[in-house]
Amino acid sequence: MQVDFPKFGKVGKIFFDNVIYPKLGARREEVLVGPAYGCDNAVIKVNERQVMILTTDPLSIIPVLGFEDSAWLTVHLLASDLATSGIPPMYAVLDFNLPPQITKEEFEIYWDAFHRECEKLGIAIVAGHTGKFFGIDYTIVGGGTFISIGDIDKYLASNMARPGDRIVITKGTAIATTGILARVFPETIEKNFGSGFLKEAQSYFRKFSVVNDALIAVKVGVRDEGVSAMHDATEGGVLGGIYELAVASGCGAHIYRDKIPISETTEKICQLFEIDPYISLSEGTLIIAVKEGKVTELINLLEENGINSAEVGYLTEATYGFWIEEPDGTRSEFFYPEADPYWSAYINAVNKGWR
Incomplete structure (x- = not known):
């Protein structure tokens, strides 16, 4: 079967099923929901009462939207995926790989808006990595993971x-x-x-x-x-x-x-x-x-x-x-x-x- 790599956007089901899904590293029994077509979040059993729920998505700066609205959009796209579990988003881990042309002042505008939106949603930013690198351009400037802890009997997938x-x-x-x-x-x-x-x-x-x-x-x-x-x-x-x-x-x-x-x-x-x-x-x-x-x-x-x-x-x-x-x-x-x-x-x- 010929599996095409899309020119733009996320991969389709055929690509996912044939290229990504067969190779998912080690198997661990506590993984209740792993990578799967149509699933927004991963679910990991922490103990008999709780699960950890995770989602990941690109971090975006879209020049036509501006830095503040780009931050708002990035936070809400990640938080929206996690919220489909029925559990509010709680924690964020962020990796910013920024383009060389972004200025300190521009990133401060973006980061301030990102912080404010996370604060409104009750999300603590707990870890990450930030740098400027050659070969990076707008609009995708890294990747983020949002995390929650919830009741094992109440989450949705x-x-x-x-x-x-x-x-x-x-x-x-x-x-x-x-x-x-x-x-x-x-x-x-x-x-x-x-x-x-x-x-x-x-x-x-x-x-x-x-x-x-x-x-x-x-x-x-x-x-x-x-x-x-x-x-x-x-x-x-x-x-x-x-x-x-x-x-x-x-x-x-x-x-x-x-x-x-x-x-x-x-x-x-x-x-x-x-x-x-x-x-x-x-x-x-x-x-x-x-x-x-x-x-x-x-x-x-x-x-x-x-x-x-x-x-x-x-x-x-x-x-x-x-x-x-x-x-x-x-x-x-x-x-x-x-x-x-x-x-x-x-x-x-x-x-x-x-x-």
């Missing part, structure tokens, strides 16, 4: 969902696609849709976190008592995220397209950039597998806390496969997108001279 669980998502689809493109190409978007529209689209940036979504959701109960699994939609969008969670749990899925919330703002931006919003960057969207009897309670609780959500389908036995039903009742099989359309749309926009 993406592989805990079961057939019959309902799928609820928060906010909508292509949240990050909307927010990032509005920040990167403001002149083009304002020219096409006006200044009010641009301001609304740029406000999506602060929706990229699912920390609150996840920690509120588990208040209805966990595992057999309520929420069985959570996963944040990143590359591959809402459908990609649902697919990942279902595969991790050994399930199939049936999804209703017209139940997936999509804002008019997102719809217009995706049309302009020729992007399928259902499979494009959607940081800020939390995918929740929940027992059928807890769906209404979950949606109401999220709504009480200012978070919109919707039931969009259900999980099935794996043999069913993955199907999306259209408003007219027809259905078609869906697969994990090996490439998120955001990347090619971004490059095309740059080549066209959009600003």
Whole structure:
């Protein structure tokens, strides 16, 4: 089998299954959840009552966003992954490999914002490494690991969902696609849709976190008592995220397209950039597998806390496969997108001279 290495973005399932997964170092019995497709976090048994939960992601400085917003985004992308366990993030270990051109003053702005956001979320920065190195450039400037300690009977993992669980998502689809493109190409978007529209689209940036979504959701109960699994939609969008969670749990899925919330703002931006919003960057969207009897309670609780959500389908036995039903009742099989359309749309926009 030919296994392609992607030009941009994270690797797909075929690459992961054939290149990464077969070689994971030593086996240790205390590892309850290790590297697995669709799983956000590792889970390690500490003792009979507790587990340690870890996640890792890039540390980013994105010049077009500025240093403060880049720090906010980095903290919340890491914290969002960890929060899908249902346990609040507690500790951070950070490795900064900075580009030679960054100044002391610029990094101080970034670090101050990083510290403030960690402080708000209750995260202690406990270890790390910081340096400037030749060959490094923006936007990826290192890697970070966030860690929590939790009750062995209360944590969640993406592989805990079961057939019959309902799928609820928060906010909508292509949240990050909307927010990032509005920040990167403001002149083009304002020219096409006006200044009010641009301001609304740029406000999506602060929706990229699912920390609150996840920690509120588990208040209805966990595992057999309520929420069985959570996963944040990143590359591959809402459908990609649902697919990942279902595969991790050994399930199939049936999804209703017209139940997936999509804002008019997102719809217009995706049309302009020729992007399928259902499979494009959607940081800020939390995918929740929940027992059928807890769906209404979950949606109401999220709504009480200012978070919109919707039931969009259900999980099935794996043999069913993955199907999306259209408003007219027809259905078609869906697969994990090996490439998120955001990347090619971004490059095309740059080549066209959009600003």
